[in-house]
Amino acid sequence: MTLQTFNRKFIFNLFCLSLGLLLVPAPVMGYGNFADALGCPSKNMLACEKHAFQEDNEIGSVRLTSLEKKIDPEGSELPAEAVRLKDLAEAYETNGDFKNAETLYLQSLDVIIKTLGEEHPIGAFALINLADLYIQTDDYLKAEPMYLRSLMIINKALGSEHFFAALTLNNIAGMYKNMGEYTKAEMMYLRSLDIHEKSLGPQHPNVAIPLNNLAELYRLMGKDKKAEPYYLRAKEIIKHAMENDTVE
Secondary structure: OOHHHHHHHHHHHHHHHHOOEEEOOOOOOOOOHHHHHHOOOOOOHHHHHHHHOOOOOOOOOOOEEEOOOOOOOOOOOOOHHHHHHHHHHHHHHHOOOHHHHHHHHHHHHHHHHHHHOOOOHHHHHHHHHHHHHHHHOOOHHHHHHHHHHHHHHHHHHHOOOOHHHHHHHHHHHHHHHHHOOHHHHHHHHHHHHHHHHHHHOOOOHHHHHHHHHHHHHHHHOOOHHHHHHHHHHHHHHHHHHHHOOOOO
């Protein structure tokens, strides 16, 4: 199991179990620069992260299975049509047909909104999928409002200190880094790191990811001295995790 795979299974299953769902979503979280080691050809790290997991069939598909609990007080479940459309969009995206993928992601989002409302946290997944798709085509003008809307939904539905908010902030920071808006990226990465540390503890393996992202950002900004302690701390956390079999 790679570090990224560990993160996804832990993060998304935990989040969706809290909603009464079992969700193994597409790799939509743009979660850090560890994808570098996989030799991904994409120039965008968010797209690169997604590319890195295409070969993992379990992580690279969406399966939603209702558990005993329902996801809203009225007892309605996430519509199967939204899942079908999202699965199909994933297939088109994997094949590089971004136009059809966009159409299907938008249709899936529309079904979710009509069924669950505009502010249900599951809608944030659909928005993130769209944003990630736009990142792959360098369409940051379309990606930005999708990411920001998803963050707003998560903050309102789950709270601004929720771990899932930290992952969304990480996405947004990565987008701003790719856009060259380093000040905005720094602010988002720092906020993401703060939530990671509060929710998981300062030595948790996942904390190494925002630390690494901040170090990489500072390196791009020409602030090598500022980057060094973040790199060193991330390295030490991963070393400790590997020694204790926390990460395989």
